[in-house]
Amino acid sequence: xxxxxxxxxxxxxxxxxxxxxxxxxxxxxxxxxxxxxxxxxxxxxxxxxxxxxxxxxxxxxxxxxxxxxxxxxxxxxxxxxxxxxxxxxxxxxxxxxxxxxxxxxxxxxxxxxxxxxxxxxxxxxxxxxxxxxxxxxxxxxxxxxxxxxxxxxxxxxxxxxxxxxxxxxxxxxxxxxxxxxxxxxxxxxxxxxxxx
Amino acid sequence: xxxxxxxxxxxxxxxxxxxxxxxxxxxxxxxxxxxxxxxxxxxxxxxxxxxxxxxxxxxxxxxxxxxxxxxxxxxxxxxxxxxxxxxxxxxxxxxxxxxxxxxxxxxxxxxxxxxxxxxxxxxxxxxxxxxxxxxxxxxxxxxxxxxxxxxxxxxxxxxxxxxxxxxxxxxxxxxxxxxxxxxxxxxxxxxxxxxxxxxxxxxxxxxxxxxxxxxxxxxxxxxxxxxxxxxxxxxxxxxxxxxxxxxxxxxxxxxxxxxxxxxxx
Numbered sequence: 001x002x003x004x005x006x007x008x009x010x011x012x013x014x015x016x017x018x019x020x021x022x023x024x025x026x027x028x029x030x031x032x033x034x035x036x037x038x039x040x041x042x043x044x045x046x047x048x049x050x051x052x053x054x055x056x057x058x059x060x061x062x063x064x065x066x067x068x069x070x071x072x073x074x075x076x077x078x079x080x081x082x083x084x085x086x087x088x089x090x091x092x093x094x095x096x097x098x099x100x101x102x103x104x105x106x107x108x109x110x111x112x113x114x115x116x117x118x119x120x121x122x123x124x125x126x127x128x129x130x131x132x133x134x135x136x137x138x139x140x141x142x143x144x145x146x147x148x149x150x151x152x153x154x155x156x157x158x159x160x161x162x163x164x165x166x167x168x169x170x171x172x173x174x175x176x177x178x179x180x181x182x183x184x185x186x187x188x189x190x191x192x193x194x195x196x
Numbered sequence: 197x198x199x200x201x202x203x204x205x206x207x208x209x210x211x212x213x214x215x216x217x218x219x220x221x222x223x224x225x226x227x228x229x230x231x232x233x234x235x236x237x238x239x240x241x242x243x244x245x246x247x248x249x250x251x252x253x254x255x256x257x258x259x260x261x262x263x264x265x266x267x268x269x270x271x272x273x274x275x276x277x278x279x280x281x282x283x284x285x286x287x288x289x290x291x292x293x294x295x296x297x298x299x300x301x302x303x304x305x306x307x308x309x310x311x312x313x314x315x316x317x318x319x320x321x322x323x324x325x326x327x328x329x330x331x332x333x334x335x336x337x338x339x340x341x342x343x344x345x346x347x348x349x350x351x352x353x354x355x356x357x358x359x360x361x362x363x364x365x366x367x368x369x370x371x372x373x374x375x376x377x378x379x380x381x382x383x384x385x386x387x388x389x390x391x392x393x394x395x396x397x398x399x400x401x402x403x404x405x406x407x408x409x410x411x412x413x414x415x416x417x418x419x420x421x422x423x424x425x426x427x428x429x430x431x432x433x434x435x436x437x438x439x440x441x442x443x444x445x446x447x448x449x450x451x452x453x454x455x456x457x458x459x460x461x
Contacts, residue, residue, distance in 0.1 A: 003352045005424055006416035012359025013412040016367045017404070019360070027371050028400060030385045030393050040397075047405075059349065063356045070332035071205050071324030072361065081205060081265060082225060082320035086313060087272065167394060175401065183409055 006189075011060035014048045018064045018096075019074035026078075033164065039076050042127050042165065043172045045096035046103055046120045050176035051184060054104025061097040068093070091134020098130060099123040113177045120173035124165055132158045205265065205321070206328040212441060213255035213326045218335030220442035224449055225323045231449075232312055234456040241311050243459070247452050248315045257325050265321035266314075273313045280306030333357045334434055351426065359415070367408055374403045 020027070021044040025037030032038070049057040064074065073080035075093065084090055106119040136154040183189065208214070213221070235241045252262070280302050287300030323332070337354040344350050378399050379385055385396050 003349065003426070004416070005419040006413065008352055008356050009359055009412040009415040009419070010409070012356045013363060013367075013408045015356060015360035016363040017408060019364045020367055020371055020404075024371070027368065028375055028385065030387070030396060033390060033393075040401075059353065060356070063353050063360065066336070066353070067329070067357050067360055070329045070336065070357075071327075072329050072364070073205070074364070081324040083265065083269060083317045085229075085320075086316055087269065164390075164394075171394065171397065175398070175405075178402070179405055183406055189409065189413070 007056055010052060011056055011063060014044065014052060014057075014060040015064045015067055015074075018044045018048070018061075019067070019072070022074060022076045023078055038164070038168075040168070041076065041092075041096065042099065042124060043168050045099045045127075046123045046169060046172040047176050047179075048096075049100035049103030049123065050107050050116060050119065050173070051179060052100070052104065053108055054101045057100035057104045058097050061100045064096065065093050088135040088138035089131070091138065092127065092131035094134070095127045095130040098126055102126060107176075111177075111180060113174070116177040116180075117170055117173035120169040120176070121166065124169040128158060128162065128165075205261070205324045207257055207261050207325050209256050209326075211254060211256040211326070213251065213322065215439075215441070216326075216445065217436055217438050217442045218327050218331045219339055219436060220438065220446060221323055221327055222332070222335050222339060224445060225320060227449055227453070228319050229316065231453050231456055232316060234453075234460055235312070236308075237459075237461040240456050240460050241308060243452065243455055244315050245311070247448075248318050251322060252318060255322055255326050257322070261325055262318060262321060265325070266317055269313065269317050273310045276313065277306040277310045280309060329361060330358070330434070333361075334432075334436060338436060351430075363408075363411065366411075367404070370407055371400070371404055374407075375400055378403075 018041055021040035023037075024040050025031040031040075045061060048060050051057070052060055068074045068080050068084060069082055071081045075084060084093070103119040103123045106122070107115060109115075132154055135158075136151055139154070232244060235244050281298050282296065282302070284302035284305050285297070285299055286302070287304070289297060290300055290303065291298040327335075333354055337350055340348070340350045375385060383396060383399050384392070385400075388396075
């Protein structure tokens with residue numbers, strides 16, 4: 001496994017973008033919906049997979065997780081530190097690694113607009129499935145939640161933001177396709193290591 | 197805000213814990229997260245508590261910083277406590293108030309699990325409060341070095357971490373600048389229905405991506421021009437040094453582990 005300088009700087013840049021996406025609503029106040037700030041982490045994770053490819057994209061997401069774990073406030077609400085592992089929402093952070101990998105794999109084969117959008121939607125579904133299941137089992141194991149806390153309750157909790165996230169996923173797919181066509185097929189970027 | 201982004205939650209001070217090697221601190225925290233699950237009665241929880249406060253005392257971190265780390269997780273601790281109180285139905289009935297029944301076992305479980313959270317959060321905060329992100333990255337790189345044998349890109353990932361640390365503040369400023377520039381061109385960012393606001397993401401993010409790609413390219417060219425060849429045989433500016441205090445703290449943790457094994461129910 002060899003990395004060229006551009007591979008590493010691009011991955012580093014995506015980690016920085018993830019950190020901004022997590023807290024974009026503090027920089028751009030218009031991204032509050034009903035008082036709740038929108039985070040664009042999944043959005044950027046989708047783009048990381050689509051632009052960096054499966055291998056580099058998932059490595060960038062692992063690095064994002066590590067940067068947060070070592071204490072830099074890169075997660076939502078400017079949270080950072082090892083104690084994030086205990087929070088039940090940690091599964092969503094792990095799911096970004098999977099998202100980037102799956103989308104990268106799909107897009108590496110076929111670069112049509114439809115593939116980008118379908119891959120993004122699949123990524124969003126994976127994000128929800130993994131994150132919510134993790135949350136449920138985290139409550140079960142860490143918090144030893146008793147019988148009263150059911151699987152259905154975990155899902156009811158997660159459903160309200162789903163429509164918004166599906167719209168964002170389509171947008172991410174379109175944007176990735178656009179960036180692919182306009183920027184990434186030119187200059188040094190052509191040689192970006194995107195296939196393992 | 198910018199400062200917070202660069203240094204994370206690091207609080208500089210002159211204490212034993214601050215001076216410890218990041219490798220030993222990482223090891224201690226990792227082992228602590230494992231052994232805390234050994235505690236299952238009052239005496240073992242008390243031991244864990246004594247150890248946590250011994251470490252906190254040694255670090256000389258002011259209480260308000262510890263509280264800052266605790267605040268976002270406090271609701272989770274409370275939620276757990278309430279959940280346990282309401283739903284556990286074992287042991288003697290303690291309180292009955294309408295439909296609410298609180299049992300002895302519920303109180304015990306609730307208190308234990310809240311304590312476990314409390315100590316875990318305090319100890320994990322301690323690492324990030326006493327060690328700067330750069331130091332932890334260095335420590336992590338050396339600790340994970342054996343993984344190179346299975347072709348895990350340890351050095352490359354540490355470098356990516358450093359690059360991102362350098363560029364988070366830059367890209368934050370950039371986002372702000374792009375937003376103002378687009379507003380000057382007449383993009384409506386501040387109001388409108390949900391659909392319009394989601395659409396407004398595009399004129400914000402496309403320039404952000406293009407400029408960060410450009411920065412990545414420039415940095416790569418600069419690295420190559422200076423002859424960057426990867427991790428093999430590279431020397432380090434910051435050297436880690438393992439001292440007697442590091443070994444001592446690991447011994448203390450080992451004693452704690454043995455005591456937990458002996459005293460647990």
